[in-house]
Amino acid sequence: MDTFFQQVISGLATGGIYGSLALALVMIYQATDVVNYAQGEMAMFSTYLAWTMINAGLPYWVAFFATLVLAFVGGVVIERVVIRPVENAPVLTIVMVCIGLLVILRSIAGWIYSYIQKPFPSPFPQKPLQLGALILGAHDVGAIGVTLVVLVFLYVFFRYTPLGLAMRAAAQNPVSSRLVGIRVGWMLALGWGLAALVGAVGGMMVAPIVFLDPNMMAGILIYAFASATLGGFNSPGGAVVGGFIVGVVENLVGTYVKFIGTELKLTVALAMILIVLVVRPSGLFGRVAVHRV
Amino acid sequence: MPAVLEADGVEASYGWIRVLHGVGFAVEDHGITTILGANGAGKTTTLRAVCGMVKTSGTIRFAGQRIDGKSPEDIVRLGIAHVPEGRGTFVNLTVEENLKLGAYTRRDRAQIAQDFDRVYGYFPVLGQRRTQVAATLSGGEQQMLAVARALMLRPKLLLLDEPSLGLAPMVVREIFRIVRAINQEQGVSVLLVEQNASTALELADHAYLLETGRVVMSGPAETLRKDEGIRRSYLGY
Amino acid sequence: MGKGGRALALTVVLAGALTLPFVLSNFRLFQFTLVFIYSMALLGLNILTGYNGQISLGHSTFYAIGAYTTAIMIDKWTVPYGWTIPVAAILCLVIGVLFGIPAVRLEGLYLALATLALGLALPQILKYFEHWTGGSQGIVLSKPDAPFGLPLTPDQWLYFLSLGLLLLSMALASNLLRGRTGRAIVAIRDNAIAAEVMGINTTLYKSLTFGVSAAYTGVAGALSAITIAFVAPDAFDVFLSITFLVGIVVGGLASVPGVIFGALFIQFVPNYAQDISKAAPWAIYGTVLILMMYVMPRGVWGGLRLVFARLARRPAGTRTVS
Numbered sequence: 051m052d053t054f055f056q057q058v059i060s061g062l063a064t065g066g067i068y069g070s071l072a073l074a075l076v077m078i079y080q081a082t083d084v085v086n087y088a089q090g091e092m093a094m095f096s097t098y099l100a101w102t103m104i105n106a107g108l109p110y111w112v113a114f115f116a117t118l119v120l121a122f123v124g125g126v127v128i129e130r131v132v133i134r135p136v137e138n139a140p141v142l143t144i145v146m147v148c149i150g151l152l153v154i155l156r157s158i159a160g161w162i163y164s165y166i167q168k169p170f171p172s173p174f175p176q177k178p179l180q181l182g183a184l185i186l187g188a189h190d191v192g193a194i195g196v197t198l199v200v201l202v203f204l205y206v207f208f209r210y211t212p213l214g215l216a217m218r219a220a221a222q223n224p225v226s227s228r229l230v231g232i233r234v235g236w237m238l239a240l241g242w243g244l245a246a247l248v249g250a251v252g253g254m255m256v257a258p259i260v261f262l263d264p265n266m267m268a269g270i271l272i273y274a275f276a277s278a279t280l281g282g283f284n285s286p287g288g289a290v291v292g293g294f295i296v297g298v299v300e301n302l303v304g305t306y307v308k309f310i311g312t313e314l315k316l317t318v319a320l321a322m323i324l325i326v327l328v329v330r331p332s333g334l335f336g337r338v339a340v341h342r343v
Numbered sequence: 344m345p346a347v348l349e350a351d352g353v354e355a356s357y358g359w360i361r362v363l364h365g366v367g368f369a370v371e372d373h374g375i376t377t378i379l380g381a382n383g384a385g386k387t388t389t390l391r392a393v394c395g396m397v398k399t400s401g402t403i404r405f406a407g408q409r410i411d412g413k414s415p416e417d418i419v420r421l422g423i424a425h426v427p428e429g430r431g432t433f434v435n436l437t438v439e440e441n442l443k444l445g446a447y448t449r450r451d452r453a454q455i456a457q458d459f460d461r462v463y464g465y466f467p468v469l470g471q472r473r474t475q476v477a478a479t480l481s482g483g484e485q486q487m488l489a490v491a492r493a494l495m496l497r498p499k500l501l502l503l504d505e506p507s508l509g510l511a512p513m514v515v516r517e518i519f520r521i522v523r524a525i526n527q528e529q530g531v532s533v534l535l536v537e538q539n540a541s542t543a544l545e546l547a548d549h550a551y552l553l554e555t556g557r558v559v560m561s562g563p564a565e566t567l568r569k570d571e572g573i574r575r576s577y578l579g580y
Numbered sequence: 581m582g583k584g585g586r587a588l589a590l591t592v593v594l595a596g597a598l599t600l601p602f603v604l605s606n607f608r609l610f611q612f613t614l615v616f617i618y619s620m621a622l623l624g625l626n627i628l629t630g631y632n633g634q635i636s637l638g639h640s641t642f643y644a645i646g647a648y649t650t651a652i653m654i655d656k657w658t659v660p661y662g663w664t665i666p667v668a669a670i671l672c673l674v675i676g677v678l679f680g681i682p683a684v685r686l687e688g689l690y691l692a693l694a695t696l697a698l699g700l701a702l703p704q705i706l707k708y709f710e711h712w713t714g715g716s717q718g719i720v721l722s723k724p725d726a727p728f729g730l731p732l733t734p735d736q737w738l739y740f741l742s743l744g745l746l747l748l749s750m751a752l753a754s755n756l757l758r759g760r761t762g763r764a765i766v767a768i769r770d771n772a773i774a775a776e777v778m779g780i781n782t783t784l785y786k787s788l789t790f791g792v793s794a795a796y797t798g799v800a801g802a803l804s805a806i807t808i809a810f811v812a813p814d815a816f817d818v819f820l821s822i823t824f825l826v827g828i829v830v831g832g833l834a835s836v837p838g839v840i841f842g843a844l845f846i847q848f849v850p851n852y853a854q855d856i857s858k859a860a861p862w863a864i865y866g867t868v869l870i871l872m873m874y875v876m877p878r879g880v881w882g883g884l885r886l887v888f889a890r891l892a893r894r895p896a897g898t899r900t901v902s
Contacts, residue, residue, distance in 0.1 A: 085689060135874050141688070142635070143877045146829050146869060149822060153866035161860045212447065219433050219444050226431035229394070230492070231419035231448035272700065279693055317704055320697040327686060327694050 055184050057301045063190035064259070064273075065297020066197030069290035070252035071267070071274035072281065073201070074245035076289040079278075081221035081241045084141060087148045090267030090274070091155035092128070093249035096121040097257050097266070098163055100250075101170055110173045114254060118247050125246025129239040137235070159264040170257035193255040200251050201290060204244070217241060269316065273300070276319040279326050282336020292334065296322065346404075347372040347500055347532045348393065353401035353411075355385075355392045362388045364556045365401065370500065370549075375526055375533040377543040377564065380553035386536040387428050389553065390502045393534070394418050394425045406499065420448050424493035428504040430485050432492070434478040438469055441477055441488055445495025454497070462491045465521050483514035490518065494525065500532045501525070507539040515539065519546050544568040597743060601736040609735045610807070611847060616742035617803045618843035620749055622827045623836065624796030629825070630833035631757060632789045633769030634683070635692045638699030639824050642672045642794040644706065644816035646801025651719040651811045652712055661724050661806050665745075668802035669795045676794025680787030699821040706813035718812030721805065738807050745803065749796055754836050756792075765789055766834070797824075830872050832879025841880035845872075 071089060078086045086092075096117050103113035132151060136143050174192035178185045208214035220227045220237035227234050253267060260266055273296055281292025296319065303318055326333060348370040355363040362385045370376040380386050391397040395415045403411040410418055419425075424445075433441050442462060446455045463470035466487045472480060477488060486506055493501055503522070507515040519542055525531050537543035544550060550567045552560040560567065567573050601609055625639045649671055650664040679698075686694055706713045713719070726737035756762055767775040768782050776782050805811050823846050831842025853864035876883040 079689070085692070132870065136877070139873070139877055142629075142825075142829055142833065143873050146826060146873050149826065150866040150869035150873070153869070154863045157860045157863035157866065161863070212443070215436075215440055215443060216447060219436065219440075222435050223431065223433050226427070226433060227444075228396070228415045229419065229425050229427060229431060230444045230496070231416050232444075233416050275693060275696070279690075283689060317701055320701045323693055323697040327690050328682060331686060331690050 052184060053305070054302075056186065057305050058298055059184075059186050059194075060190050061298035061301035062294055063187070063193040063297070064256070064301070065277075065294035066194050066290075067252045067256045067293070068270065068273040068277045068296050069293020070197055070200065070248050070255070071270060072277035072289035072293050073204075073286055074249040074252070075274055075278050076281075076283055076286050077241055077245045077248070079283055080286070081217070081238055082137075082144070084144045084148070086242075086245070087145065087271075088151035088155060089245065089249055090271035091152045091159075092121070092125065092246050093253035094264060094267040095155050095159055096124070096246065096250035097170065097253035097262060098159055100254055101163075101168060101257075101262055104171060110171060114173070117250055117254065121246040121250035122243040125243035126239045128246075129242035130235075133238075133242070134235065137238070156264050163264070165264060167261040167263045170254070170262045172258035189258055196251060196255055197290075200248060204248070204286075213240075272316065273297075273319050276322045278333075279323050280333055282333025284337060285333065285335040288333055288335030345372055345407075346370060347374075347406055348534060349402075349404040350389075350393070351402045351404075353389070353392055353399050353403060355388050355397050355399045357388075357397065362556050363392065363399070366392075366553070366556065366558055368551045368558065368561065370532050370534050373526070373530045373532055374549060375523070375535060375547045376549045376551070377535040377537055377547035378551045378553055379537060379540050379543060379567075382538065383555070384553040385556040386538075386553055387504055388556075390425060390427075390504050390534070390536055393502060394423055419496065422496070422499040423502065424496040424498035424500070425502040426489045426493045426504060426506065428508065430489040432477045432480075432485050432488050435476060437474050437476055438480070438488055439473045441492050442469075442495050445492035448496070455495070458495055458497060462494050465494075465525065466491050483510050483518070486510060486514075486518055487521075490522070494529075494531075498531060500534065503533060503535045503537075505537055505539075506535075507537060507542060515542060522546065540573070541568075601732075601739045606733070606735045609739050613735070613739045613742045613807050614804070615840070615843045615847050616739075616746045617800050617807060618824075618827065618846060619839045620742075620746050620803070621797045621800035621824055622831060622839040622842045623749060623753055624793045624798075624800065625824050626828045626831075626833065626835070626839055627753060627757070627765075627796065628789055628793035630828055630835070631762070631769060632765045632786065632793075633772075634786065634790065635688060635825075636695040636793075637692050637818070637821050637825065638695030638697070638702075639793075639797050640699050640816045640818070640820035641695075641702050642676060642797040643801035643804070643820065643824075644702055644811075644813075645672055645675060645794075646798030646803075647805040647811045647816070648706070648713060648719075648801075649798070650802040650805040651721060654721055655714075655719050656712075664806075665799055665802050668798045672798025672801075673791045673795040676798075677787050677791035679794075680790025681783070683790060684783050684786045695821075696818065699818045703813040703817050706816070713811075713813065716813060718810060721809045721811075723809050724806065738803075742803055742807065745799065749799070750836055750839075753796070757836070761785075826869060828879075830869070830876075830879055832881030832883075835879065835881040838879050838881030845880075 071093065074089050075085060078084060099120055100113050100117040103116060104110060108116070128151070132147060133144065136147055172189040172192070174188040177188060179188050179191055208218055216232045217237045217240060220232050220234045221241065224234045256270060257266065274293070277292035277296045278289045280295060281288030281290070300315060300318060304315055346369040350369070351367045353363055353366045354361065366389060368376065368378065378386050378389060388397060392399045393403060395410070395413050395418045399411055401411065402409060405421060405423060410421065433444065442459065446458065449455055468484055469488055469491055472484070477485065480488060490506070506518055522533060523546055526533055535543055535547060544564045544567060547564040550562065550564045551558050552567070552573065600612060604612070621639070621643055624642070625636060628634050628636055646668040649668040650661065653659040653664045653667065654661055683691055683694065707716050723734040723738070725734055726732040730737065732740070757765070764775065764780045764785055767778070767780060768785055772782055827842035827846045828839065830845045831840070832838030849868055850861060850865055853861040856864050
């Protein structure tokens with residue numbers, strides 16, 4: 051029974067990371083109808099920036115928050131400089147630009163930092179926590195905690211602040227938003243900035259587990275897609291819940307179903323995507339989009 | 344009385360298609376002007392031209408200042424509120440959130456709170472439904488919400504695009520009654536675009552008739568209402 | 581550019597293409613053969629995505645099925661390579677239709693996700709069925725000689741074979757897309773609901789289009805197995821699917837001739853990117869891709885059409901099927 055709980059906690063930890071990236075994907079999708087395929091690479095690049103700062107001697111949390119700021123600014127800049135010229139173009143064009151971004155970021159990271167794996171520190175103690183009879187990795191618990199803090203922050207921001215309201219409005223109805231004076235372009239840029247920030251958190255939480263290398267986020271992006279599909283691409287909360295579910299299922303299946311080795315772990319994620327799409331495409335929490343004819 | 348809005352020689356196109364061919368009109372300060380015309384005459388385009396949503400040539404002056412060429416976001420900040428065709432409510436947000444967004448560009452917190460009260464005064468049904476999601480409102484209620492949101496700007500000029508569209512006659516009368524009240528009590532000037540000519544002519548002081556992108560007739564609303572040609576073509580008798 | 585001018589240009593290009601094999605080195609010839617093969621694969625994807633609006637991020641699947649069909653038939657059953665091509669075509673047609681039927685219910689993003697999942701799963705599945713596919717090691721084939729004792733090297737023969745099949749498939753595709761079927765396919769892309777209301781059986785057309793698209797790409801895959809003389813699972817990964825998508829967007833969505841430009845792009849730009857910068861060739865590739873989207877969002881073919889239209893002083897976009 052203990053193994054079960056430990057696997058669940060572990061699964062929740064990785065699930066939180068999948069959920070963070072899924073949240074970033076869903077945020078941009080809701081605002082722009084575009085899936086930002088470069089989300090993972092942006093997170094990876096931010097994590098490398100953090101690594102650089104930590105290596106230069108900065109304390110972890112200083113580097114952490116500095117990275118969040120840099121990731122935010124980076125996201126805003128990318129939207130204004132790279133995406134804005136094609137903001138009104140057909141979806142495929144924007145997807146191409148995102149793919150170009152993906153390729154560029156991965157390439158530059160490889161060039162600057164090489165493809166050798168690097169260890170990334172965890173801010174949480176090495177000693178495992180003991181909760182009754184359970185022994186839990188401190189990093190796992192910490193990662194879940196950080197994910198939840200970010201989520202609460204975002205929820206409060208979007209629900210209760212005027213800027214958050216304006217961003218929601220701009221995502222739902224850009225035309226009416228202009229009519230109340232919202233500068234929709236900048237709302238988009240802010241959305242990208244926030245998504246980049248959330249992705250950076252995910253990257254920094256996952257790096258201690260899987261080690262830092264330019265390919266780090268590629269596999270995680272797939273799990274993020276599975277999470278967002280499961281939760282529903284138009285439900286930010288759903289994406290996070292989906293992440294937790296995917297993380298737990300992945301761990302439990304890996305532990306208890308013997309013939310699925312590490313190779314087929316990915317197939318599990320893919321099978322989940324396909325099953326959800328066939329059975330209930332809008333996901334657990336998504337709404338079926340009703341199109342006016 | 345000085346005109347709060349003056350348009351002169353306005354041309355507008357959508358891509359290759361020219362929709363307005365040199366349109367000119369004015370809205371008096373504290374007045375209500377209506378632009379009438381059939382479907383496709385260019386009425387909506389005229390309002391879009393005023394609030395900067397379509398590329399135009401010609402001059403448009405608001406309170407003496409030229410606003411042609413400015414972006415909608417800037418024009419809103421000058422005090423022009425546009426209630427678009429189809430209402431343009433934020434359907435997934437609550438009534439209260441919609442109203443908050445109307446006041447997005449304003450900084451004066453105390454006055455915004457007053458305006459909330461005032462708006463709920465004009466439209467009590469919105470007050471009752473303030474935490475409801477806008478999509479659950481009826482067509483008439485959504486139109487009221489759209490007008491209320493525009494009022495939250497404390498605009499000098501209110502642009503109304505076919506507010507009667509798809510609404511029952513009783514609801515239309517109610518909304519127009521409230522628009523008149525707003526005009527008389529708050530001094531908000533109104534530019535009303537309508538297909539429903541009879542109701543519009545009852546409300547307005549001044550009227551223009553648009554046909555395929557040109558002003559073909561203009562004058563006091565009274566006069567146009569009595570005109571034979573208008574009666575036959577637009578009022579149906 | 582009048583009809584006469586266009587015919588002249590085509591003749592010149594064709595003549596050039598026919599003389600290349602006697603002028604170029606074997607390696608360059610190989611590269612151009614791959615361009616023809618990619619063009620065919622891109623044509624398949626373009627029919628599905630450009631003309632019919634169904635986004636597929638997993639077309640490498642059909643390319644792989646075609647390639648492995650050929651490889652297995654030659655390797656295990658010593659079937660002459662010529663026969664493997666129609667078999668690959670039919671097999672991919674059937675599988676494409678079978679995938680297309682449930683896919684009809686999926687819109688845009690969700691279809692992209694489903695095809696992405698398919699494309700990602702494929703290398704693993706290929707590795708799993710080792711007995712047939714040779715697992716990670718793959719299957720090695722040998723390049724065929726020119727038939728009927730023609731005085732051509734294998735590379736030259738494969739060049740002509742691919743060119744011939746490409747021209748045939750372009751002609752077939754053009755024919756298909758120009759007629760009623762083509763209009764129905766495009767109508768579905770532009771407004772599926774309106775198309776349905778007008779009496780077009782969208783389910784039928786969408787799944788058939790999937791099948792036809794898969795068949796073209798499958799034939800390309802079969803040719804690639806014969807030309808490269810080797811198949812291995814990792815060559816058919818998601819990046820190949822993305823490369824195909826890049827190819828049709830750069831070449832020009834919904835254009836038959838555009839696929840050649842797309843194929844030239846995906847074959848040669850990575851090579852030249854490596855020449856420009858040893859350190860970050862993919863950064864160059866990505867940058868070129870992004871710049872293309874800014875400057876020529878309708879692809880090379882769209883850009884060319886604009887240029888010709890301006891020369892003829894006709895407003896662009898007066899074609900009926902576009």
